[in-house]
Amino acid sequence: MNIESAAVNILKRGVELDTKKRYTEALVCYQEGLQILVDKMKGEPDDTVRTYLRKKVEEYMNRAETIKRIVLHQKETGQFHEQVHIENNSTGHGYKTLFGRFLDADVDFVIVEDPYIRSFHQCQNFLRLCELLVRSCPNLRHIELLTSKDAKTEGDQREWLKSLGNDLQKYKVKLLVKYSETLHDRQITLSSGWIIKIGRGLDFYKAPENKFCLGVYDLELRQCHETTVDIVHSKNVKQSYG
Structure with a gap:
């Protein structure tokens, strides 16, 4: 599938930061990458490509929500x-x-x-x-x-x-x-x-x-x-x- 390379690079960087537990930086990357994917999905005429993009969007969105919860918990407990x-x-x-x-x-x-x-x-x-x-x-x-x-x-x-x-x-x-x-x-x-x-x-x-x-x-x-x-x-x- 040909997803815009900009989104791929940003999301890869997000995963890399996520792995290093640099969560707030990863979140910025995920949000930027997701925006590109969502924009591409809206204008995509091919149903197969659109379904694939939607799956990717859900995948990264779920991870972004998980990170938000991790950061919120660490802030609340003074562990961030x-x-x-x-x-x-x-x-x-x-x-x-x-x-x-x-x-x-x-x-x-x-x-x-x-x-x-x-x-x-x-x-x-x-x-x-x-x-x-x-x-x-x-x-x-x-x-x-x-x-x-x-x-x-x-x-x-x-x-x-x-x-x-x-x-x-x-x-x-x-x-x-x-x-x-x-x-x-x-x-x-x-x-x-x-x-x-x-x-x-x-x-x-x-x-x-x-x-x-x-x-x-x-x-x-x-x-x-x-x-x-x-x-x-x-x-x-x-x-x-x-």
Whole structure:
């Protein structure tokens, strides 16, 4: 049977992630692949092909529903843990790919803890994250950043973050910046309970080779340093802003 290769590739990737117990990523693949199959099935004139496609759709839909139940159970029991290992020099790890699937209407505040949002490129990484949050979370109202100061860049850092805060207000989002000299943890906490812990924080991308190469703007194409991303869920996320 000639099913569109795009659907086959996406669903294969879903099975691969499913096997590795990276359930939320597998779910995204299954949903994308299913959409292609359903669209193809609607326009398919051949009854035999349509029956075959319907069987495949049911098969993957059932698995997707099973995964949803597994994730829900793990969240309820506090056992959810998904890990992504980013290899040195690998690409394809933009913020949206890594954790965009958790950004939705359930998120009304986000707490970013990262001691290294200080230099220009680090503040730009935080800006990219804010852009993604504003685009993906329609009910977002607060972003809290907990970071540290650096004597060399402190003045610039304050100005950059102030400019960003002013701009976020246009989207009815308040940016609250707090500083700590003892902060070590690096994590992004969503009000919906998802917690994304990136070993290197937001700054795990390598510097581009020059200002006119792929990856300068699209982080999916930027090479990465080796790091590990752990995603967990807590039912007790508390906002700390006033």
